Amino acid sequence: MMKKQFAVMALLLLAMNSFNASAQFGKKINLGKALQAGKDAVQAITLSDADIAAMSREYMVWMDEHNPLTKPETEYGKRLEKLTGNIKEVDGMKLNFGVYEVVDVNAFACGDGSVRICAGLMDIMTDDEVMAVIGHEIGHVVNTDSKDAMKNAYLRSAVKNAAGATNEKVAKLTESELGAMAEALAGAQYSQKQENAADDYGVEFCVKNNIDPHAMAKSLTKLSELSSGAAESSYVQRMFSSHPDTAKRIQRATAKADSYTKK
Numbered sequence: 656m657m658k659k660q661f662a663v664m665a666l667l668l669l670a671m672n673s674f675n676a677s678a679q680f681g682k683k684i685n686l687g688k689a690l691q692a693g694k695d696a697v698q699a700i701t702l703s704d705a706d707i708a709a710m711s712r713e714y715m716v717w718m719d720e721h722n723p724l725t726k727p728e729t730e731y732g733k734r735l736e737k738l739t740g741n742i743k744e745v746d747g748m749k750l751n752f753g754v755y756e757v758v759d760v761n762a763f764a765c766g767d768g769s770v771r772i773c774a775g776l777m778d779i780m781t782d783d784e785v786m787a788v789i790g791h792e793i794g795h796v797v798n799t800d801s802k803d804a805m806k807n808a809y810l811r812s813a814v815k816n817a818a819g820a821t822n823e824k825v826a827k828l829t830e831s832e833l834g835a836m837a838e839a840l841a842g843a844q845y846s847q848k849q850e851n852a853a854d855d856y857g858v859e860f861c862v863k864n865n866i867d868p869h870a871m872a873k874s875l876t877k878l879s880e881l882s883s884g885a886a887e888s889s890y891v892q893r894m895f896s897s898h899p900d901t902a903k904r905i906q907r908a909t910a911k912a913d914s915y916t917k918k
Contacts, residue, residue, distance in 0.1 A: 707805050711766035714805075718771065725754040731774055738782055739789070742864065744768075746797050752789075760881060764792035766801050779877060783861070783870035790860025791871065794853035800845055851907060858911045868912035875905050 725731040731754045739752045750768045754777065761773040770789055777785055795801045845853070857871040879901045 704802070707766055707802050710805055710809060711769075711801075715765050715767055715769040719753065722755040722757060722771075725756050725774070729756075731756065731777060734777065734782070735772070738786055739770075745793055745860075748796070750793075760878070762788050762792050764789075764796045764801065766796055766805060768796075779881075780874060781870070783867045784874040784877065786864065786866050787857045787861055787870035787874045790864075791853045791857035791874075793860065794856025795845065795849070797856060798849065798852050800849050800853070804845075847904075850904065854904065854908045855911060858908060858915070861912075862915050868915050869909065872905050872908040872912060875901070875908060879905065 725735070727733070727736065735752055735754050739750075742750060742752075744750055748768045750770055752770045752772070754772050754774055756774050758775040759773040760775045760779060762771065762776050764770045770792060772785065772789065776788065780788070854871055854875070857874075858868045860866075861868045861870055882901075
């Protein structure tokens with residue numbers, strides 16, 4: 656019992672020390688239910704795939720309610736359909752696509768198969784580059800990076816609530832403060848190994864869908880150029896801030912694309 660308690664406390668401390676939240680576009684998520692201090696922290700460690708899938712669906716319902724989804728008949732809607740209309744699933748996971756009509760240069764894929772692209776990203780990228788970014792984000796889901804991020808986000812929320820259980824002032828969390836889980840998810844930073852694997856998936860995604868495989872490197876180049884003046888909470892900063900040698904990442908994606916085009 657002592658060992659189990661020690662393991663839980665160690666994980667709680669790790670989560671508290673490593674958390675670096677940044678706000679997602681739109682408002683903070685309303686989970687619609689209270690988090691239960693220590694009990695939830697333990698449950699977060701043993702979350703099943705079904706639990707995480709349910710959280711992903713809840714997160715996406717909120718996101719779609721609080722961000723303006725483009726209509727099919729709009730310019731963005733027609734372009735999205737042209738790009739993704741024939742892509743129904745990946746590795747057995749059913750996909751659904753949408754464009755948020757916001758200026759953010761952002762995109763993400765969630766564990767329930769939802770893929771969302773912001774209009775700001777579509778504005779600065781070619782069709783092939785948009786698809787490469789989509790492939791990269793799907794890669795994070797296929798490689799379980801997104802699932803792990805969701806689990807860690809839930810754990811962070813439980814940690815925050817557990818801290819509040821011993822402090823009357825902190826314990827009176829507002830509904831928006833319960834959005835810590837969404838903030839943690841939005842601010843998740845992947846390791847260089849995870850990013851490289853997602854880049855690889857992006858290149859392969861392009862090849863499978865008859866898209867220029869060099870689009871992955873080209874999209875990374877554009878995002879890297881944008882990152883120099885971007886806010887710390889932005890998508891481009893999250894993609895590159897923890898990886899100072901971005902040039903190697905771009906060179907790596909280029910080399911992988913070359914391996915397909917020079918055969």
